[in-house]
Amino acid sequence: MGRVDDRINRGGQKIAPKAVERILEQHPYVKRACVFGIPHEIFGQQVAAAIILHSDQTKIFKENELRAYVAGELPNYMVPEEILCVEAFPTNLVGKLDRQALVTLVQQKQIEAQQKRQGRYLANSFPEKRLREIYQELLQISEIDLEADFAALGGDSFQAMSLLIEIEDRFGTLLTPEQFLQHSSIEALAKLLTQSLVNSPMPPIRLIQEGDGKYPLFVSHSVSGITFYATKLAQYLPPSQTVYALNWQPPEEDISETLISLEQYASNFVEAMITCELEGGFCLIGHSFGAQLAFEIAQQLLSRGYEPAFVGLIDDEADLHKRRFGIKSRPADPQNINAYCKYLLHSYVPQAFPGDLTLLQAEIHNTDILADPYTGWKDICLGNVTRLTIPGNHISVMGESAIAQWAETLTQQLNQSRQLWELNQKDPNRLTQLQTNLETYQQQKEIIALTEARRAAKTGNLSEEISYYENALSLKSTQSYWVYRNLSHAYWQKGMKEKALETLNQSIAQEQIPIVGYEIMANWLRDLKREKAYEKTLAEVIQYDEDIAIVQKALGKLMLQHNQLQLAEKYLHRVVFLAPDDLEANFLLSKFLKQQGEYAPALTITRQLMNHQPNNVSIWFQYLQLLVLTQESNIEQVLNQWLKMTPDNLKAHLNCAKFLAKQEYTVTSSQLLDKIIQQLPTHSDGLSILQEFLRFRQLPKPLSKFLSRPKIAKIILHFLKFVSSHDYVRSKMLKS
Known part of the structure; x- marks a missing residue:
């Protein structure tokens, strides 16, 4: 199966080159095959192959056909993503196969293809993601340029008809062949389908x-x-x-x-x-x-x-x-x-x-x-x-x-x-009885109060929300956990800290396994700097330790958040063992390893996660942070890709700017902050983001100067022109 050091590590999947070479050489076109790994920024390595064709097959050879043939025999992760046709394999000075020379040839091929067209590979919308899945299934290609035409990707007329059938099945929209020919890239098709939903429902x-x-x-x-x-x-x-x-x-x-x-x-x-x-x-x-x-x-x-x-x-x-x-x-x-x-x-x-x-x-x-x-x-x-x-x-x-x-x-x-x-x-x-039961239930004063409390929270009336919840509790002292939790959050938001803590304790008493309630309590006690109560809370929550994956995940998440690293390591390793497919648990483990300074294993896990969820923005941000911490060369490229995936998430952009500033990427952080400020006044969540700006303090001097008091004041005044007439928002805005 090949030497261990020849094996390809694609996102944590170990691939023996000989296994792929054997399948390639079974194809009637292929005389000899050589499989090797080439560097990849996300997966670590991707699979590539160099082949020598039989002399009579060079004109009719199609790379996609050969890739599809391998896909029929091997798992997807073993299918070569790059296939290079050569007349002879390069050798070194002693006459042995020079795999590194083949790697260089493939990379040159990639550069030439990239120079011919600058593509886009990250899906930014739900239709693009679904269309990419269909294209991948039909064309057997893992990485697809969303701007490339169907034919340029290797699609034929038969596959095009299959594609139209899949689109009708999954999107409910029947496209004509003429529409498809005019919009055959994923990007164009996604826009066409979205417009079809909006304009021709x-x-x-x-x-x-x-x-x-x-x-x-x-x-x-x-x-x-x-x-x-x-x-x-x-x-x-x-x-x-x-x-x-x-x-x-x-x-x-x-x-x-x-x-x-x-x-x-x-x-x-x-x-x-x-x-x-x-x-x-x-x-x-x-x-x-x-x-x-x-x-x-x-x-x-x-x-x-x-x-x-x-x-x-x-x-x-x-x-x-x-x-x-x-x-x-x-x-x-x-x-x-x-x-x-x-x-x-x-x-x-x-x-x-x-x-x-x-x-x-x-x-x-x-x-x-x-x-x-x-x-x-x-x-x-x-x-x-x-x-x-x-x-x-x-x-x-x-x-x-x-x-x-x-x-x-x-x-x-x-x-x-x-x-x-x-x-x-x-x-x-039957129907009369159901309606009677419903009316009797809805007419209870306690139920009316709870409904109005939830409605007040949606509309942003904090005083009414508290009043209705308090009224419901006066009518029935024992309620479901969410009543106490919601009320405690409302108290906390109102500045009534003691009542918030007292009410949250009542929520914890009603929760079946109250780890999330303890998590909120620990956060609040830490903010209030009540060290003894904070430490007691973290000690108490451990009593709910059960050998169940979700319990281990909740405890690991809590301990990681509160820097209890020894316990976090114990719980996170356990949950990954109990539920290896739990992507959130693996993500938390990679965060723990990053926090411990173990960047290499954290990168390995993160790349595996990206293999499963290539459009998860949290995983991409984790990947970006790890690249910064290890001072990789492709930071700007990954940052730009992440920003494209999160065009409206200014809170995430602000957190990214803070991280980059702390790592002394001052210029990049300043540029990102400038972009945030430009979008801030008309952003739907602009108020809370502005408040984060006002907390933006302990930074390197260049950034402190960038966010001077006059500039912040200018931002606030500009923001006031756009602010909603909503009472709560207005009062918080004026206070700021």
Whole structure:
């Protein structure tokens, strides 16, 4: 299998060159093959091959065909990403194969290709990411220039037709061959598809799988406006299952901004659904944003006299503990579908639901699940909540390989829900009873107060939020953890520190495994410089140590945050052992290694993570920091790529500027700060970023001069021209 020192390390994957060479030489075109590694800034090395062709094959040889052949025999990570055709292999002075000379030849080939066209390889939007996946599947290319035409990437007419079919399946948009020929790059196609969603919206519902028409399953679209997983899901459900996709619906042009809400948006789908001829009850399912949309549609169907047969929520929380205090008072531009859907979600206050819910939770979950395994849904569901675990994390659960694993579980749950629905429909008073239960629940003074408290937090009225929560607690002294946690945050924000600490203790008492509550407590005590209480809190949380991956991850994250490095190392190594595919745990471990000064292993883990999540901006920032700390040469290139991925995230840019300043990259930091200032006045989160500016103190002298008091004052005055009339924002702004 080759000597150990010949092996290629591609993002942590060890590859024996002989194994790849053997497959290449089995191809009828190839006479001899030599496989070797070439340097790569993200993966450490990538696989390259030099080949000598049979003399009669040189004219018809196609690199993509050979790469596709290898992909059919070996895992993707072993497929050569660069193939060089040579007449003879170079040798050194003693006549042995000179692999380094081959590396140089491949690098020259890359430079020449780059000089011919400067491409873009990082996807900046959801459609670009999905299109890149389709291109990679069809063309068997790992790195794709998003600006290159389909033909330039090696695509042929047959593959082009396959591509159009995939686009229709995943995006719900049928493109003509003429449209494709005019927009065949990923960048151009993504813009065309986005404009198609905005300017030529599809009907609210689209048939994916005809089935028998009984108990149709309606799949909510994602935050990007695309129901990209509906087709794949239908493929793994029984052929008899009717499946519809719910398509993005832009708001009316003359709609009042004050009326825009998730409730109103959901009504578009309700009106369309109840006009469908169906046998049996409606079935609904959605992931993340789509789960909230499905939940609201179920609410409205029930209020119209249609009890859903099934409501499935894939890996989303009820968001009761997420205050999202004082969200921006203006909704996002409907042209930006992602931002618009997030606005709808963040301003939504879900109400109680009298029916049953099915919660499908990712196996690799975030630490919020520790406080409440049902993530708030039991608190607003008056019926039963069935909790199922499905493989993957929040993102990967909707990949085809994961869907293939949990589709059978969904099918079984759908069948059980249908049987129960048919049994319930035999009761003529069923709907009346559900409505009565809901009205009785909603009329309780305590429930009214809690609902109004959550609504006050969304609109940014801190005094009302506190008042309503206090009223609810006066009516019922024992509440769910999120009530105490939200109130404690409101107290803290109001400056009532002692009350905040006291109320947070009550939250901790109600949490099933209160590690997150202890994390908040430790942060606050540290800010208040209460050393004894702070140390006691860190000591107390250790009692919740269990040999469960998510517990180990939460403890490792907490100890790393509070510089308890010995404990952090113990917990993080343990969670990576228990759940090696937990990307967050691996990310935390790389942060720990970086903090310990072990930059080489931290870089190795970070490159592996980038292999799995090439568009994760947090991983890219970690990579940038490690390059700075090791003084690598490609820092500027990686920084520019990261900035392209985070064009509107000024908080992240500010943190980056601080880091660069501390590492004495003063000029780069100053340039980045200047860009932030230019965007600051019109940015939706400009106030909090401005406050961070005002805390920007202990810096090298060149930066202190750059952020002089007159310049800060000028920024504030400029910002006041754009500030919202929102009372809380205005008062904080004037105080600044």
